[in-house]
Amino acid sequence: MKLKTALMGAVATAALGQMAYADAHEGERGRDGEVKVIYWQAPSILNPFLSGGTKDIEAASLMIEPLARYDSTGALTPWLVDEVPTVANGGVSEDLTSITWKITEGILWSDGTAFTSADVKFTYEYCTDPESGCAQLTKFDGVTSVETPDDLTVVVNFGGPTPFPYGPFVGGESPIIQAAQFADCMGAKAPECTDENFGPIGTGPFVVTDFRTNDVIQLVANENYRQAGKPAFASMTFKGGGDATAAGRAVMETGEFDYAWNLQLAPDVIASMEAGGMGTPVAGFGPLVERIMLNQTNPDQSLSAEERSVIRPHPFLGDPAVYKAMSMAIDRPLLVEVGYGQAGRVTCNWVPAPAAVNSDTFTCDVQDIAGANAMLDAAGYLDTDGDGVREANGVPMAILYQTSTNAVRQDFQALIKEWWSEIGIDAELRNIDASVFFGGDPGSPDTFQKFYADVEMYANTFNGTDPQAYLGNGLCDKAPSPASQWQGENISRFCDPAYDALHAQLTTTADAAERASIARQLNDIMVAQGGMIPLVHRGRLSAHATSLGGVDLNVWDSELWNAADWYRTGDNR
Amino acid sequence: MLNYTIRRLVLSIPTLLFIALVIFLLLELAPGDPMGQMPLTIPDDVKQRMREALGLGEPWYTRFYLWLYQFFVVEPQYWIDGIFGTNFADGAQRIISFQSRSPVFETIAERMPQTLWVVGMSYIVGVGIALPIGIISAYKQYSVFDQAGTFVSMIGFSVPPFFSGVLLIVIFSVNLGWLPSIYDTTHQVVDWETMKFQFQQMIMPVMVLALQTTAQVSRYMRASMLDNLGQDYVRTARAKGMTESIVIMRHVLRNSMIPVVTVIALGIPSIFGGAIITEQIFKVNGLGQLLILALQGNDIPMVMTITFLLAVMIVMFNLIADILYGVLDPRIRYD
Numbered sequence: 066m067k068l069k070t071a072l073m074g075a076v077a078t079a080a081l082g083q084m085a086y087a088d089a090h091e092g093e094r095g096r097d098g099e100v101k102v103i104y105w106q107a108p109s110i111l112n113p114f115l116s117g118g119t120k121d122i123e124a125a126s127l128m129i130e131p132l133a134r135y136d137s138t139g140a141l142t143p144w145l146v147d148e149v150p151t152v153a154n155g156g157v158s159e160d161l162t163s164i165t166w167k168i169t170e171g172i173l174w175s176d177g178t179a180f181t182s183a184d185v186k187f188t189y190e191y192c193t194d195p196e197s198g199c200a201q202l203t204k205f206d207g208v209t210s211v212e213t214p215d216d217l218t219v220v221v222n223f224g225g226p227t228p229f230p231y232g233p234f235v236g237g238e239s240p241i242i243q244a245a246q247f248a249d250c251m252g253a254k255a256p257e258c259t260d261e262n263f264g265p266i267g268t269g270p271f272v273v274t275d276f277r278t279n280d281v282i283q284l285v286a287n288e289n290y291r292q293a294g295k296p297a298f299a300s301m302t303f304k305g306g307g308d309a310t311a312a313g314r315a316v317m318e319t320g321e322f323d324y325a326w327n328l329q330l331a332p333d334v335i336a337s338m339e340a341g342g343m344g345t346p347v348a349g350f351g352p353l354v355e356r357i358m359l360n361q362t363n364p365d366q367s368l369s370a371e372e373r374s375v376i377r378p379h380p381f382l383g384d385p386a387v388y389k390a391m392s393m394a395i396d397r398p399l400l401v402e403v404g405y406g407q408a409g410r411v412t413c414n415w416v417p418a419p420a421a422v423n424s425d426t427f428t429c430d431v432q433d434i435a436g437a438n439a440m441l442d443a444a445g446y447l448d449t450d451g452d453g454v455r456e457a458n459g460v461p462m463a464i465l466y467q468t469s470t471n472a473v474r475q476d477f478q479a480l481i482k483e484w485w486s487e488i489g490i491d492a493e494l495r496n497i498d499a500s501v502f503f504g505g506d507p508g509s510p511d512t513f514q515k516f517y518a519d520v521e522m523y524a525n526t527f528n529g530t531d532p533q534a535y536l537g538n539g540l541c542d543k544a545p546s547p548a549s550q551w552q553g554e555n556i557s558r559f560c561d562p563a564y565d566a567l568h569a570q571l572t573t574t575a576d577a578a579e580r581a582s583i584a585r586q587l588n589d590i591m592v593a594q595g596g597m598i599p600l601v602h603r604g605r606l607s608a609h610a611t612s613l614g615g616v617d618l619n620v621w622d623s624e625l626w627n628a629a630d631w632y633r634t635g636d637n638r
Numbered sequence: 639m640l641n642y643t644i645r646r647l648v649l650s651i652p653t654l655l656f657i658a659l660v661i662f663l664l665l666e667l668a669p670g671d672p673m674g675q676m677p678l679t680i681p682d683d684v685k686q687r688m689r690e691a692l693g694l695g696e697p698w699y700t701r702f703y704l705w706l707y708q709f710f711v712v713e714p715q716y717w718i719d720g721i722f723g724t725n726f727a728d729g730a731q732r733i734i735s736f737q738s739r740s741p742v743f744e745t746i747a748e749r750m751p752q753t754l755w756v757v758g759m760s761y762i763v764g765v766g767i768a769l770p771i772g773i774i775s776a777y778k779q780y781s782v783f784d785q786a787g788t789f790v791s792m793i794g795f796s797v798p799p800f801f802s803g804v805l806l807i808v809i810f811s812v813n814l815g816w817l818p819s820i821y822d823t824t825h826q827v828v829d830w831e832t833m834k835f836q837f838q839q840m841i842m843p844v845m846v847l848a849l850q851t852t853a854q855v856s857r858y859m860r861a862s863m864l865d866n867l868g869q870d871y872v873r874t875a876r877a878k879g880m881t882e883s884i885v886i887m888r889h890v891l892r893n894s895m896i897p898v899v900t901v902i903a904l905g906i907p908s909i910f911g912g913a914i915i916t917e918q919i920f921k922v923n924g925l926g927q928l929l930i931l932a933l934q935g936n937d938i939p940m941v942m943t944i945t946f947l948l949a950v951m952i953v954m955f956n957l958i959a960d961i962l963y964g965v966l967d968p969r970i971r972y973d
Contacts (some may be wrong), residue, residue, distance in 0.1 A: 103820070107923070107931070109737040116737075117676040117688075198691020200676065202684045256691070256739035257731070263740065277737035279931050280923040304820060306931075307921045311807075316821050318812045322820070334955050341812070500934060504674035505685060511669065514682070525678045545682075552682030563680055 093383065095286045095299030097633040101623075103311040103322040107279040107305020108434045112262040113238060114192050115255060117200035122237050123326070124282060124303060128175070128267030129240035132166050132185070132219070133231065135621035137349065139419045139530045141231060145172055145180065145241070145268060149231075152575065160573055161226035164236070166218040173289040174243050175272045180279035183215035185234060187244035189221075196252035202237040203534070204232050210454045226577040229531045235530050237623035243267070270296040270629035280305060290629065296535075297615075297632035310334065316608045317344035323610040326624060331473075332406020335606065344611055348408045350604040351620035352418045352535070353526035355404075357466075359388055359596040361558040364465070364517050374516050374558070375546050381457035382464075382519060386444030389594035390437035394484040397430055401601055403480070404473040412602035419621075421577075424585040427592060427601075438487045439477075448489050455489035463491040464519035467511075469499040474522060477600070490521075507550045514545040516556060524603055530621055533571055533580075536587045539596060540565055560594035639964060639971075643957070645965040648818055657949045662702050670936040672736045692736050705942060708733045713743060736937040744927065746944065752823050753924030755836075756917075757909045759846040759924045764851025764904055769851070772859020772898075775866060777886060787856060794853025799846050803919035806842045817842055821922045843920040847913055851905070858901050869893075896966050901961035907951035911944075 110116050110122035135143045135148050141149050147167050150156020157164045172180040189211040192199040207227055212220040221233050233239060243266045250258035263276040268291070271284035282303040286296050304322070312325040313334070318341035328335065328346065335346055359382050364374045381387050401409040410417075413427035446455040446462065454461045466482065468474045475496055482492040495518065497511045502523075510517050527535035537543065541562075543555035564587060571583045592599065607624060609616045614634040619626045672692060673685040692702060708731065715727035732741040746859050775784040811819035827836050867890055868870065875885045914926035925944065932940035963970045 091681075109735075109935075110739055112739075115739055119677060161873045195687075196691065198688040200680055200684065200688060201679055202687070253691075256734055259744070261742040262738075275824065276822065277748050278740060278929060279737075280748075283824060302824070304921065306923045306927055307918060311819065311919070311921065314807075314812065319815065319819050321811075321818055350772065394698040498670075498942070500671070500674040500936065501669045502677070504669065504671035505682060505938070506669055509669045523678075528679050549682075550686075554678075554681060572820075 091294050092297070094288075094290070094294055094296065097298045097299070099108075099295040099302065100243055100324070101302045101304065101322045102324045102326070103304045103307075103312045103315055104326045105305070105307050108282065109278050109304070110262050111265055111273065111282075112242075112255075113240060114197070114199045114201055114242070115262060117238075120305070120326075123623045123625050125235045125265065126238065126285060126600050126625050127271040127301070127303075127628055128269045128273060129242055129265050130267060130269050131236055131240045132168070132234040134236050134623075134626060135530060135619065136626075137617045137619040137621070139621045141235070141249060141530075143169075145169060153502060156569045159232070159251075161223075163220055163222045164230040165220070166219040168219065169291075170292050172218060172268055174266050174268060175287045175289050176243075177289055178243075178245065179216070180241075180268055180437055181216040182219045183216070184244045184540065185219045185241050186211045186240045187247070189233065191247055191251060191255075192241065194252040196465060197255045201238050202516075204234075206232060206534075208233055218321045226573060226575075227572055228573065228580065229530070229533055231529070236621075237626065238528055241268070246616050249394075263294070265565045271301055280397065292629065295629045297630075301302050301628075310430055313338045313346075313608055314341075314465075316610055317341045317346070319343070320610060323613040324616065328606050328608055329473075331372045331404075332395050332402070332408075335406060336620075338608075342611075344608045345610045345618065346407070347618045348604045348606045349618040349620040350410065350418055350602060351526055352416055352532070353524055353603040353605075354412060354415060354417060354599050355477075355522065355524045355601040355603055356415065357520050357522045358516070358557040359392075359595050359597060359598060360519050360521075361560065361596070362517050366517070366518055371547055377558070377560075380460055381446070381521070383595065384444060384457075385595060386440050386459075387446070387462075388598065390488055391485060391490065392429060392431045393437040393440070394488045395429075395600065396432035396484065397600060399432075400480065403476055405601060405603060408567065408604040408606035410602040410604070412599050413592065414588050414599055414602075415591050415597060415598075416584060417602040421581040422532055422584040423590070424588045426585075426589045432484070434487050441488060444583040446489070453484075453486070453489065454491045461491065462489065463493065465495060465517075466492040466520050466522070467495040467497060467502075467518040468522040469502040469513075470496045470501065487603065491619050505552070507552075513556060514551045514553065516545070520598075522600070531580075533568075536568060536571065536584060538586065540568060556597045559591060559594070561590060561594060564590050593617065597607060639961070643961065646957050646960075650957070654946075654950060654953060658706065658946050660706070661945050661949070662698070665938050665941060666698050666939075670940070671937045675935055695799070699845070705733065705939065709943065709946070716741075716743075733939050733943055735932070736941045737932065737935045737940070742940050742943045745940070746925065746947075749923070749925045750929050752919075752922050753910065753926070756821075756840055756920075756922050756924065757847060757913050757926075759840065761851055761905065761909050762849035762912075763844060764848035765855055767848065768852045768855035769859055769898075771781065772856040773863055773891065775856065775860045776863030779864065787860070790849075791853040791857055794849040798883050799850070799916045800919060801915070802849065803842070803846045803916055806846065807919070810842060819920070822918050823923050833860075842917050843922055844915075846916050846919075854905075855898065855901060858898050859894065862897050866890045866894045874952075892966060896963060899962050899966060900959045903955045903962065904952070906955050907948055910951055910962060913949050 106120040108120045110121050111123045111125045112597050113122040130144055132144060132146045132310045133141055134144050143149050145168060147169050151165050174180055179455045184473040192201055193205050207223045209224045246261055246266045251262055264273040270287055270290050272287045273282060273284055275283040275508050284301040285530050309328045309330050313328045313330060315322040316325040317338040320343035339346060354524060360379055362374045362377050363379055397411040401411055411431035412432045417423050446457050448455045455491055478494045482494055486490050501509055501511050502513050505512055505514060513521055513523060538554040539559050541560040543553045544552035544558040567583060567587055573578050605620045607618060612634050614632045617627050673688060712730045712732055719725055719727050735742050769897050770789045775787040778784055807819045810817040821839050825836060827833050872890060875889050912932050917924050917926040
């Protein structure tokens with residue numbers, strides 16, 4: 066009898082142990098079998114330094130990792146280091162010209178060798194080689210040298226005071242590659258290293274076993290991963306290709322895949338897929354904003370190539386009454402409902418996230434056609450010839466409104482054209498293939514940089530949580546022009562000395578609260594002075610199978626940042 | 639015949655060089671930029687350096703010459719090295735894709751199996767169905783079978799794959815759950831179980847594509863049979879007391895096949911072009927998907943190489959079709 070009780074007790078203990086594992090999602094590495102991820106844009110290469118594409122960066126983030134990264138709340142989190150260096154903990158020098166990272170002891174590459182500061186230094190040299198054409202070069206802006214006093218210490222020196230020193234080696238775009246693997250791939254030889262570019266050795270939770278460009282990646286758990294019992298999955302299949310609809314269907318309706326990335330689909334399509342019951346959509350909001358840029362220069366096509374969209378001012382768009390009325394006439398909640406559903410929010414700001422830099426100066430969630438009309442009337446823009454279009458100094462207020470070809474954008478164009486016609490502004494619509502519009506070919510008249518139109522609509526964002534570089538897109542000297550081969554990020558050609566001065570102040574301010582305050586002011590100047598009309602704060606919508614646990618959608622870093630923590634839930638284990 | 643073949647082969651060389659030049663210039667003059675799909679967060683000057691790293695700083699004739707050299711000299715050297723273990727290539731630069739920075743031919747070789755499996759199989763299935771339909775439809779013109787065949791052909795012609803493919807997925811994958819909606823390109827056929835899975839994942843794309851092939855070929859077959867059935871020699875054959883099967887299968891069919899063979903032969907190169915839309919729908923990720931992604935990404939070396947290989951195939955299969963005429967019809971002699 067006693068023996069029996071003891072045996073039963075043993076069985077019960079074993080069962081309890083199992084249950085404990087189930088609840089805490091812990092256990093041995095690879096216990097949950099296979100996980101299948103689908104990206105409708107297929108990764109082409111697993112070296113983020115040779116491709117700036119999000120799909121490539123995110124796929125590579127399963128293998129190669131940065132020293133620190135942003136978590137799903139946007140907070141900087143130590144990843145391969147003990148702590149994030151700050152001035153307070155002595156990691157950042159008092160004069161803000163250097164940052165010292167302390168690598169966590171015992172981290173191994175997936176091939177079993179030790180991860181050292183030499184690898185970090187090598188990554189810097191690899192990317193900054195003048196012949197390599199590194200896509201992440203801006204991450205190393207201002208860096209003069211990277212020193213390695215010992216195996217676990219990295220000192221990054223900057224040319225001048227750098228209040229935000231978390232550019233190099235932070236975030237999914239700036240991971241560390243293994244020096245031993247890429248030693249022969251420097252500079253012009255970088256593209257020849259196909260095997261290395263297709264299977265980087267990393268410190269991340271997975272290791273590539275088979276990479277087929279633009280098709281599929283097969284991965285297995287990294288046996289040398291630094292956390293015991295992780296990843297829970299023994300293998301991963303990472304399929305690419307197709308379209309967002311098919312990816313959403315494969316997760317939420319047929320259950321063939323566990324995770325689908327970036328489902329840019331109409332809200333009703335998402336809802337009907339969710340009804341399939343196999344998966345759940347998750348949304349997160351980064352700083353991505355769909356906006357209408359207002360041309361500050363004259364895009365008149367009778368002007369010469371040297372003057373068109375170069376000389377200032379625009380015949381009437383620079384008048385606050387005009388751009389404010391145009392903004393008031395827009396029904397933003399309707400745009401959100403039509404275009405993005407749960408993956409969109411109304412915004413009046415250029416920089417709506419992170420929360421600290423989201424200005425609360427403006428409100429714009431109520432359409433006011435009457436108010437807009439009154440504002441234009443008061444400013445003296447009247448329809449004198451009775452054709453329904455107002456005149457400004459005798460010229461009809463007819464504008465060319467261009468954007469890239471995309472179903473949601475064409476819906477927005479049609480709606481906004483209608484609203485603007487109600488306030489006596491006539492918009493001619495134009496859409497241009499995205500590869501041409503965003504292509505940046507100086508020979509093409511249709512690029513968004515050339516801006517041969519009065520207004521244009523697109524979305525832009527920035528990586529990480531610090532908006533300094535992004536706010537730099539409003540500086541006078543960033544305006545594209547023939548002199549710069551039409552390169553430059555200041556698309557609306559906004560120019561205000563006060564803005565430039567305030568931005569210069571931001572580049573020397575270290576205090577986080579102060580930086581956020583300046584960022585809000587810069588945002589307010591840009592919006593109030595008519596650089597752009599923000600429309601929709603766009604989120605990222607992905608979907609995961611109901612049986613996949615541990616997903617924590619991160620819009621500040623790679624979406625796959627915590628793939629090591631993913632597990633199979635409930636009965637599906 | 640041999641003289642003729644050699645003459646045609648020699649003549650095809652300038653033709654192909656001219657085609658290569660035209661393709662290259664078209665790509666060169668087309669708007670678009672390999673950096674067009676990069677996120678806006680990458681500044682323009684970095685993009686410019688990336689373009690230079692891709693060799694886009696050179697004038698077009700230098701890049702065209704380089705491509706020709708790589709295609710006709712370097713790549714064959716690598717093949718020879720691969721087969722005989724020699725070292726002719728000696729590390730020379732191969733044709734490198736802008737998107738993946740890997741040799742274009744390796745990617746093409748990787749894509750070939752699924753394209754041949756799916757698109758090639760659909761072509762065989764389609765032709766295999768179309769020929770009997772065409773023959774019977776013509777022999778029993780205006781019968782119920784003929785009407786049904788015409789109806790199916792019309793559906794094949796008029797229903798685009800982006801409709802029929804998605805319809806099949808909704809029925810068989812979403813509602814019934816019988817078949818996978820996403821093709822697994824890594825699947826290896828080793829035994830009956832894996833063969834069964836391969837069959838399951840192939841059947842939908844193969845059927846969608848086969849419907850189109852069937853529609854086209856069966857109409858040609860029917861029209862050609864009808865032309866011949868009314869000829870005097872058919873009446874003569876019947877008058878000589880031949881059985882119906884010999885009249886149809888030996889006399890009429892052989893003569894009717896001449897135009898149909900051209901259609902079938904000229905359709906074969908398109909197999910290697912993959913099926914752009916169908917591959918996208920079923921995520922087969924074969925040559926068609928490779929080509930469309932390369933076009934979207936302005937991956938000039940990849941587009942150039944694939945389209946040029948297609949041009950080579952079309953020229954070759956034209957020649958093969960011409961030679962087959964001679965085999966099928968003894969009256970046709972080229973020398």
